Amino acid sequence: MIRLERVSKRFPGGGEGLREVSLRAEAGELVFLTGHSGAGKSTLLKLIGLLERPTRGQVLVDGRNVGRLPDRQIPAYRRQVGMVFQDHKLLADRSVHDNVALPLVIAGVGAREIGRRVRAALDQVGLLARERHLPVTLSAGEQQRVGIARAIVNRPKVLIADEPTGNLDPELSLEIMLLFRRLNAVGVTMLIATHDLALIGSLGARQVALSGGRVITDSRGAP
Amino acid sequence: MNPARWLQRHLQTALGTLGTLSRQPVATGLTVLVIGMALALPAALHVLVQNARLAAGSFEDVRDFSAYLAQGTALVQAEALARELEARDEVGAVTLISAEDALEELRADPGIATLILALERNPLPHTLVIRPAEGLDNAAIQALADSLGPPVEMVRLDMDWLGRLAALFDVLRRAVLLAMLLLVSAVVIIIGNTIRLEIQNRRQDIEVMKLLGATDGFVRRPFLYLGLWYGLLGGLVALIVLLTGLAALGGPLDRLAALYGSGLRLTGLDGRTALGLLLCSLAAGTGGALLAVSRHLAAIQPRV
Ligand SMILES: Nc1ncnc2c1ncn2[C@@H]1O[C@H](COP(=O)(O)OP(=O)(O)OP(=O)(O)O)[C@@H](O)[C@H]1O
Numbered sequence: 001m002i003r004l005e006r007v008s009k010r011f012p013g014g015g016e017g018l019r020e021v022s023l024r025a026e027a028g029e030l031v032f033l034t035g036h037s038g039a040g041k042s043t044l045l046k047l048i049g050l051l052e053r054p055t056r057g058q059v060l061v062d063g064r065n066v067g068r069l070p071d072r073q074i075p076a077y078r079r080q081v082g083m084v085f086q087d088h089k090l091l092a093d094r095s096v097h098d099n100v101a102l103p104l105v106i107a108g109v110g111a112r113e114i115g116r117r118v119r120a121a122l123d124q125v126g127l128l129a130r131e132r133h134l135p136v137t138l139s140a141g142e143q144q145r146v147g148i149a150r151a152i153v154n155r156p157k158v159l160i161a162d163e164p165t166g167n168l169d170p171e172l173s174l175e176i177m178l179l180f181r182r183l184n185a186v187g188v189t190m191l192i193a194t195h196d197l198a199l200i201g202s203l204g205a206r207q208v209a210l211s212g213g214r215v216i217t218d219s220r221g222a223p
Numbered sequence: 224m225n226p227a228r229w230l231q232r233h234l235q236t237a238l239g240t241l242g243t244l245s246r247q248p249v250a251t252g253l254t255v256l257v258i259g260m261a262l263a264l265p266a267a268l269h270v271l272v273q274n275a276r277l278a279a280g281s282f283e284d285v286r287d288f289s290a291y292l293a294q295g296t297a298l299v300q301a302e303a304l305a306r307e308l309e310a311r312d313e314v315g316a317v318t319l320i321s322a323e324d325a326l327e328e329l330r331a332d333p334g335i336a337t338l339i340l341a342l343e344r345n346p347l348p349h350t351l352v353i354r355p356a357e358g359l360d361n362a363a364i365q366a367l368a369d370s371l372g373p374p375v376e377m378v379r380l381d382m383d384w385l386g387r388l389a390a391l392f393d394v395l396r397r398a399v400l401l402a403m404l405l406l407v408s409a410v411v412i413i414i415g416n417t418i419r420l421e422i423q424n425r426r427q428d429i430e431v432m433k434l435l436g437a438t439d440g441f442v443r444r445p446f447l448y449l450g451l452w453y454g455l456l457g458g459l460v461a462l463i464v465l466l467t468g469l470a471a472l473g474g475p476l477d478r479l480a481a482l483y484g485s486g487l488r489l490t491g492l493d494g495r496t497a498l499g500l501l502l503c504s505l506a507a508g509t510g511g512a513l514l515a516v517s518r519h520l521a522a523i524q525p526r527v
């Protein structure tokens with residue numbers, strides 16, 4: 001589902017994001033990206049979300065070379081990738097329901113279908129009762145769950161999350177990670193960057209460690 | 224996407240932005256008022272000039288001119304000439320003032336009457352007062368006057384006056400056009416700036432939408448509708464200001480017209496001017512928004 005072939009990313013300022021990284025994630029796989037600060041985790045996810053383009057090598061998602069995708073096809077591509085952010089990036093002046101509905105509105109889905117899918121997504125993250133609330137009235141963990149509901153509402157094949165538990169205490173973090181694992185069970189391919197080795201150790205999922213822009217260990221063995 | 228869905232999206236955005244505007248009534252009201260007043264001014268000037276032109280047209284005798292016949296021309300000959308001229312296309316009407324009538328008229332003036340008594344014979348010629356046909360321009364009137372041969376001996380045509388009037392209206396029309404251009408540009412700038420601020424306020428939202436795969440068109444649409452609403456509402460305010468002003472002017476103007484004994488009336492706002500005003504404000508609103516959007520939206524790219 002996701003394949004990186006000798007991908008390097010050098011930033012205009014001269015910073016080295018990734019060096020010759022090769023990595024494969026099969027459909028429905030859950031992969032944790034670990035590594036110290038500056039290792040290149042965010043860079044890797046940005047290449048998949050097409051927030052950056054690779055300097056060298058190929059980034060293939062669902063068989064498509066996304067690094068070569070023309071600019072005007074970026075929006076359509078991003079609609080097929082769910083993204084979860086550390087600061088969840090919810091719109092403060094819209095209700096939980098409207099936040100989760102946003103990807104569907106953008107995709108031009110009909111009103112009735114939107115209502116149905118939003119409730120299904122909120123149900124999956126256990127927040128159906130808070131549909132009408134504004135994000136600020138929710139706890140940090142709940143806000144992140146709304147962010148996850150928004151990422152899955154359009155049923156993406158791929159979901160990427162950059163430190164989704166970075167702002168949460170250990171208990172909430174575990175709750176969020178378990179939620180990811182439950183969603184992964186329905187077949188979404190997931191790439192999640194995190195610092196928190198202790199947290200994911202108990203989940204039994206694949207771990208890829210980066211350092212200095214290179215893959216140093218992969219619990220699944222060589223790509 | 225099918226057309227019904229497309230229409231629904233646009234309707235949703237249009238109503239949504241209207242909702243956004245109504246949630247900040249003070250800011251919206253002020254902006255709309257400024258736009259309305261800026262647009263009312265050139266529209267009012269336009270209506271004034273239009274009325275002035277109608278008024279000038281109603282003083283028809285300004286265009287009349289007199290042709291004096293040679294001394295000794297017989298009255299029947301003068302009458303025949305009058306009929307002949309009246310048959311011409313470029314002539315509206317001809318009034319014959321015979322030498323005798325003219326003398327009678329002078330006799331009525333006691334100051335001149337004694338003078339006339341001393342005269343042995345009538346020194347006055349027969350006179351034809353010619354009213355050019357409706358819509359004849361100054362050059363054609365001049366040509367008509369020039370075409371008159373004997374027994375017409377002399378033509379008195381006040382071309383200077385006609386020329387001056389036409390030139391005056393030319394200047395006025397241009398001044399109005401210039402004012403319109405300036406003030407519509409001002410409206411474009413006002414709306415453009417308002418939209419620019421709105422884009423800056425919504426910067427984070429725009430970034431999120433782009434992250435979620437929104438196209439430039441999707442992000443742009445609400446801002447364009449915002450400009451459209453500002454333009455439309457501003458145009459309506461301008462119309463209200465204009466109608467109120469005309470209503471206030473109507474009474475005094477009627478009295479003025481009565482004093483001058485003319486049928487002069489304020490024509491008010493015709494449908495074409497009103498429609499033109501609304502279309503102009505709509506275009507200025509959408510144009511201003513388009514300008515702001517094209518300059519400031521592309522610069523916003525999602526950063527994570
Ligand atoms: N926009 C940029 N311009 C220049 N250099 C950058 C840019 N983004 C990242 N880098 C560099 O690329 C390297 C990898 O950064 P990246 O953000 O991927 O690390 P990370 O693993 O996500 O770290 P963290 O755990 O702190 O989030 C770093 O050395 C960083 O300085």
Ligand SMILES: [Mg+2]
Pocket residue numbers: 041042043162
């Ligand atoms: Mg990072």
